[in-house]
Amino acid sequence: HTYPPRRQRQMWLRDRTREPGVIEKNRRILPMGYWKGSGLSIVLDMIATLLSDGASVAEVTQDNSDEYGVSQIFIAIEVDRLIDGPTRDAKLQRIMDFITTAERADENVAVRLPGHEFTRLLEENRRNGITVDDSVWAKIQSL
Known part of the structure; x- marks a missing residue:
């Protein structure tokens, strides 16, 4: 679906601010949605389009209804050539602990890291099923 769960929408509406000083003062980590996520998405689209000479989101949306020739880039970095394993692990652990x-x-509601609890969530979803917004489920059933 195209919108966050009701609880998350309510939290974002309640806590939204247009004052950068408030965010700087409380130093809270905010979700990567809305303006931060869309800004990152735009920059990544620009980078992928230029590096691959492929179609941008604008081109795909406006010109390619079949979505062919899309921009894709893959960047492989061998981290172990840049930093030793124990230092890497300590730095990553500090970031995860901070978040x-x-x-x-x-x-x-616990803060979750991407993929961090995948195995537990997979088992939980297999055991209990997956929660789906009622309006989304109704739309799926109508297809």
Whole structure:
């Protein structure tokens, strides 16, 4: 679906600010949605388009209804040639600890890192099923 879960939408509406000083003062980590996520998406589209000489999101959306010739780039970095394993692990752990212990918008909702709890969530979803927004489920059933 094209919008975040109701609880997340309510949290973003309640906590949204247009004052950078507020964010700088409380130093909270905010989700990568809305303006931050869309800004990153635009920059990545520009980079991929230029490096691959492929179609940008604009071109695909406006010209290519079949979505062919899209821009794709793959960057492979052998991190172990740049930094030793123990230092890498310590730096990554510090980042993960910083993120997972950050102030939460909702104390009942844990901060999750991408892929961090994949195995547990997979088993939980297999056991209990996957929660789907009622309007999304109705749309799926109508197809």
